[in-house]
Amino acid sequence: MRTAMPNRLTPYMFMVPAVVIMAIALMYPLGYMIWGSFRDWNPSQTIGEAEFVGLKNYITLWNDPNFHESLGVTLRFAFFVVSIEMVIGVGLALLLDRDIRGISVLRTMFILPMMIAPVVVGLMWRYMYHPTVGTFNRFLESVGLPRVDWLGDHALMSVIIADIWQWTPFIFILALAALQSLPRSALEAARIDGATAWQQIVHIKLPLMMPVLIVTALLRLIDAFKVLEVILVMTEGGPGLSTEILALRISRTATEFRELGVAAAMSNYLLMLLLALTVAMFVFNRWQEARAARLTAAVQEET
Amino acid sequence: MPTIRLENLVKRYGNVEVLHGINLEMADNEFTVLVGPSGCGKSTTLRMIAGLEDVSDGEIFVDDKPVSHLEPKQRDLAMVFQDYALYPHMNVAQNISFALRLAKRPKSEINAKVREVADMVGLTDFLARKPGALSGGQRQRVAMARALAKDSGIFLFDEPLSNLDAKLRGQMRAELALMSQRVEKNMIYVTHDQIEAMTLADRIVVMHGGHIQQQGTPEELFKKPVNKFVAGFMGMPPMNFLDGEIHDRAGAIHVVGEGFDILLEGEKAATAKAHSAKDVTLGIRPSDLRFEENANPEQSLQLDVQVSEYVGAQSVLLCRCGPARVMVEVNSESPVALGQSLTFAVNSAGVHLFDRKNENAL
Numbered sequence: 001m002r003t004a005m006p007n008r009l010t011p012y013m014f015m016v017p018a019v020v021i022m023a024i025a026l027m028y029p030l031g032y033m034i035w036g037s038f039r040d041w042n043p044s045q046t047i048g049e050a051e052f053v054g055l056k057n058y059i060t061l062w063n064d065p066n067f068h069e070s071l072g073v074t075l076r077f078a079f080f081v082v083s084i085e086m087v088i089g090v091g092l093a094l095l096l097d098r099d100i101r102g103i104s105v106l107r108t109m110f111i112l113p114m115m116i117a118p119v120v121v122g123l124m125w126r127y128m129y130h131p132t133v134g135t136f137n138r139f140l141e142s143v144g145l146p147r148v149d150w151l152g153d154h155a156l157m158s159v160i161i162a163d164i165w166q167w168t169p170f171i172f173i174l175a176l177a178a179l180q181s182l183p184r185s186a187l188e189a190a191r192i193d194g195a196t197a198w199q200q201i202v203h204i205k206l207p208l209m210m211p212v213l214i215v216t217a218l219l220r221l222i223d224a225f226k227v228l229e230v231i232l233v234m235t236e237g238g239p240g241l242s243t244e245i246l247a248l249r250i251s252r253t254a255t256e257f258r259e260l261g262v263a264a265a266m267s268n269y270l271l272m273l274l275l276a277l278t279v280a281m282f283v284f285n286r287w288q289e290a291r292a293a294r295l296t297a298a299v300q301e302e303t
Numbered sequence: 304m305p306t307i308r309l310e311n312l313v314k315r316y317g318n319v320e321v322l323h324g325i326n327l328e329m330a331d332n333e334f335t336v337l338v339g340p341s342g343c344g345k346s347t348t349l350r351m352i353a354g355l356e357d358v359s360d361g362e363i364f365v366d367d368k369p370v371s372h373l374e375p376k377q378r379d380l381a382m383v384f385q386d387y388a389l390y391p392h393m394n395v396a397q398n399i400s401f402a403l404r405l406a407k408r409p410k411s412e413i414n415a416k417v418r419e420v421a422d423m424v425g426l427t428d429f430l431a432r433k434p435g436a437l438s439g440g441q442r443q444r445v446a447m448a449r450a451l452a453k454d455s456g457i458f459l460f461d462e463p464l465s466n467l468d469a470k471l472r473g474q475m476r477a478e479l480a481l482m483s484q485r486v487e488k489n490m491i492y493v494t495h496d497q498i499e500a501m502t503l504a505d506r507i508v509v510m511h512g513g514h515i516q517q518q519g520t521p522e523e524l525f526k527k528p529v530n531k532f533v534a535g536f537m538g539m540p541p542m543n544f545l546d547g548e549i550h551d552r553a554g555a556i557h558v559v560g561e562g563f564d565i566l567l568e569g570e571k572a573a574t575a576k577a578h579s580a581k582d583v584t585l586g587i588r589p590s591d592l593r594f595e596e597n598a599n600p601e602q603s604l605q606l607d608v609q610v611s612e613y614v615g616a617q618s619v620l621l622c623r624c625g626p627a628r629v630m631v632e633v634n635s636e637s638p639v640a641l642g643q644s645l646t647f648a649v650n651s652a653g654v655h656l657f658d659r660k661n662e663n664a665l
Binding site for chain 2: 195292
């Protein structure tokens with residue numbers, strides 16, 4: 001019996017619709033942004049009218065102390081947010097990975113912050129941080145402590161706290177899922193081998209959760225570089241440039257300063273940074289797979 | 304080595320009681336096998352001894368000290384799990400030495416111990432491997448080595464061979480038997496496989512429905528089962544059961560059923576005669592039936608041969624005797640053809656009688 005040889009082009013035919021949609025929805029705007037970043041472009045002009053300036057936008061940014069400041073704020077924000085969220089999220093997951101009555105309700109409540117629209121989160125925290133009528137300062141006064149200038153002197157810290165409040169649950173649910181998929185019997189074996197609860201966490205649970213945790217941290221890191229709404233609503237980047245993270249600066253460069261070319265160039269810098277992170281994540285995954293494959297191959301050779 | 308004693312051990316999950324008061328004593332250096340069908344409570348019993356399950360009622364004594372409130376690590380025991388329960392992120396050497404490293408033993412002692420047990424189970428060349436890069440049999444050995452390295456007095460096995468293929472299982476069974484002779488430990492072994500139980504055990508404990516049915520040496524259980532469950536569970540192929548009645552014909556005691564009429568002899572006749580109930584189940588092992596054309600009709604069964612399973616030197620014949628199915632083990636050379644009605648002599652020492660109501664042996 002003979003089977004018909006399928007046309008070699010057939011698989012590509014099936015891919016055409018997806019490729020077309022990708023081209024229109026993704027590649028076109030992206031190309032537009034890259035193209036625009038090489039031009040001195042005002043929103044009142046069409047892109048064709050804008051003057052081509054080569055790498056000028058990139059060079060200007062490279063030497064712009066404000067851009068450096070903004071990049072520094074972004075890096076600090078991302079670093080603190082992700083590391084603190086990881087510690088709290090994983091810690092909570094380790095604590096709540098057990099059968100207690102009503103635990104499912106508790107878990108649902110824990111992930112509520114994630115479901116709230118970022119603008120609402122920003123507004124909520126702005127009111128709570130308000131210097132005179134805000135929840136925090138009113139509480140501090142009622143227990144006889146001095147007020148804190150939350151969104152003034154400590155603006156970056158306050159913004160970081162709000163982000164931690166909103167995004168720790170993300171890490172919590174992923175860490176919990178990782179924990180619950182751990183082999184139960186390995187943990188029982190560890191108990192018989194004499195591991196205390198703490199030793200089980202350090203020697204068994206955390207190492208086994210590590211692949212999930214690394215991917216989770218990278219996802220959060222990418223997200224933290226792009227956060228905009230919450231900070232926009234809470235501080236508008238101020239005071240000074242103290243909370244002006246890159247996404248905010250891009251938006252202001254485009255709308256307030258009307259420099260679309262510079263904004264596009266800044267976006268591309270951010271894009272490159274995120275791309276580097278994504279590639280790092282990808283490489284890490286590939287490295288793990290390759291290692292597993294190598295070991296398996298080694299066994300098969302011997303048997 | 305520590306002695307283990309279970310007193311009225313009860314396990315409840317909510318309102319459901321799954322173990323109904325287990326009493327058991329394990330002697331020094333004894334290989335005890337808990338055997339029974341799925342859900343009989345054997346694994347739960349073992350896990351309670353290990354401290355992985357809470358004790359609902361009753362007490363576990365190790366060396367006459369109650370231990371049911373202690374953590375597993377305080378109980379001086381090692382355990383081999385059904386799925387091996389290796390630590391996937393550690394290599395073989397690290398897996399084996401984990402307990403020793405937690406106990407903060409000196410490095411030189413740990414290394415010596417790892418080499419010793421790895422050599423014992425034949426893993427010396429694989430110490431740097433992770434479990435994911437080992438075959439099933441090798442993982443099984445790692446689990447064994449890890450338990451051995453702990454040097455504890457009690458050794459627990461929870462169906463350790465059930466994830467291996469048949470050939471490897473037989474091989475590992477033999478190695479286990481060898482190992483149990485070499486190391487002086489109290490071993491408790493859980494399995495659903497009665498062959499493992501028969502070959503490994505000093506003492507078998509048959510469990511069913513959360514109760515202990517019978518305990519004793521493999522021979523005792525095979526030759527003198529206390530009830531129909533134990534009789535049917537031990538031995539392969541399983542015992543044949545035929546429903547019948549006891550007839551007293553002027554002093555000669557017969558068991559009569561559809562298709563058979565067998566004269567009981569000696570002790571069997573006396574117990575049957577003394578027994579009040581007339582409805583009994585006759586039990587005969589397939590190996591206690593012998594193909595013999597001219598056998599005495601009072602000492603034989605007339606069977607319709609339906610299927611013959613050739614297994615080499617022996618064949619197992621699936622036959623009918625009235626409404627009952629009967630299996631017979633015969634030499635493969637026996638001239639037996641399917642569809643024939645043949646006479647099989649019954650070995651009178653191999654006749655078992657059970658009360659049909661409570662299924663206890665007479």
